[in-house]
């Protein structure tokens with residue numbers, strides 16, 4: 001009885017810490033992507049330096065966990081392009097932008113990754129958070145030097 005309670009609370013703790021890790025990575029990864037792309041929309045080219053107006057737009061949607069934090073799959077995208085893409089399936093512009101950046105083979109590569117179906121371990125999430133925190137601070141330094 002006691003043992004199973006302990007198990008349950010461990011599972012809960014695991015879930016909340018995992019959720020926290022994913023949220024944290026989401027924030028730092030999204031910021032990194034916007035900075036990397038110089039706050040410029042991948043599909044219409046508008047530049048807005050504001051996290052509410054400039055999103056980190058996923059080409060393959062967020063329900064594909066394997067490509068959630070893939071740099072080839074996520075780009076700065078203004079709110080209206082990101083939203084238009086979701087409701088009208090207006091993926092063409094984004095497809096063209098992706099092909100233009102990485103070549104047409106990237107689309108097959110996305111499919112391969114999707115089929116692999118593995119998800120990030122908590123250790124990988126922690127590593128990625130560290131990686132993108134450094135990335136963001138490097139880009140901040142670069143930004144200062146540029147000015």
Ligand SMILES: [Zn+2]
Nearest residue numbers: 041044078081
């Ligand atoms: Zn746009």
